[in-house]
Amino acid sequence: MIECGILPNVVTFNTLVDTLCKEGRTSEALNLLKAMSDADVKPDIVTYNSLIYGLCHSGQWKEVARMLDKLKDRGVLPDVVTFSTLVDALCRERRTKEALSLLELMIQRGVKPNVITYTSLLNGLCKSRQWEEATRLLKEMVSLKVFPDAMALNLLLDGLAKIEIKGKAQETFEVVIQHLKTLATT
Template sequence: MYGNIANDPQKAIETLRKMPEFCSSSSVKTFNYILNLLVNNRQFQVINELYLSAPRLGINVDTCSFNILIKGLCKIGQFEAALNLFDEMPKQSCSPKTTTFSTLILYLCMNNRVQEAVEMYERMCSDGFTLPDTILFNMLISGLCTNRRVDEAMGL
C-alpha cells in the first residue's frame, strides 16, 4: 500500500495530500497506515507535520492515530510530549485503550521512569481498564526492583 512497496514514505504522504484533488477522500485508516510507516522508518520530523494536516485532509484522528503517535514519541524519548498527547486524547473525542496505557508504561519502565509508570498503571486500573498482560507486569516488577522498591513490586 502507498509507499510501502517502494519503501518511500514521502511518496505515500504526497499521495495522501493529493487525494482530495481527485475527488477521493483519505480515510483515517490510510492516514494511520502512513503514520505507522513513518514511525517504523523513524521519520519523526515528518510525523508532527502530517498530524497537524489531518483536519485539512478531512481526517478525524482516532485512538489508533494517537497510539501510533505516542509510540513514536516514546521511541525517541519524548515522554513529556507523549504524556501531553495522552492528555489531548479526550479533547479530540478519543479515549485511551489498554494499548495506550501499556505503551506508555513499557517505555517509561524501559527508560527508568518507574514512578511515572506506576502512576500510569494506577490510573489505568482506576479508570476501569482490564489488567495488563504478563510482559507489562514483568516490566513494572523489574523497574520497581531495580529502584529498590521490592515491597511494592511484591504487591503487584
C-alpha cells in the same frame, strides 16, 4: 492515490503514521496529523497510540504530554494500548514509580491492564532491583485474573535467581505454581 480519485481515510493515515513512528520519524508523523485535519479525516485512538509510541521511544516527553492533552480535548479515551505504551516507556527509563502510578490511574479509569502492561512493569522493577515490588505486582496481577505469560515469569525468576534471593525466588515460584493450578481448573 488522490490523482486516481481515491481519498485517504483514517486507516490510510494510521498506516503511514504508525510506519513513520516505528522508524523514529516522529516529526513527519506529526505533520501527517495536521494533514489529516486538512483532509477532514478525524484521528482515532490508533492514530494517537502510534504517535504516543513514537514520541515515547524518542524521549519527547513534552510532546507526549501535548498528545495526551489533544486526545482528551478531542474526546478520545486512552485505552489499554495507550497506557501500556506509556508504562513500558517509563520503565525503559527506569521511572518505575511513575509507571506504577500510571497503573493505578489506569485501573481507576476502568481500563484493565493486560499481560503486556504487567510484563513491562515487572521488567522495569526487576531491572531496577525492586524485587519486593515485583513480587507484590505479580500477586496483584494474578489476583486480578491477568495471568503472566512465560516471558513475565522468566523475567521474575531470572532476576531473583541472579541476586540469589532464595526466599523470594521460592515465593515467586509458589505464585507461579498457584497460577498454573488455576489455569488447569479453568
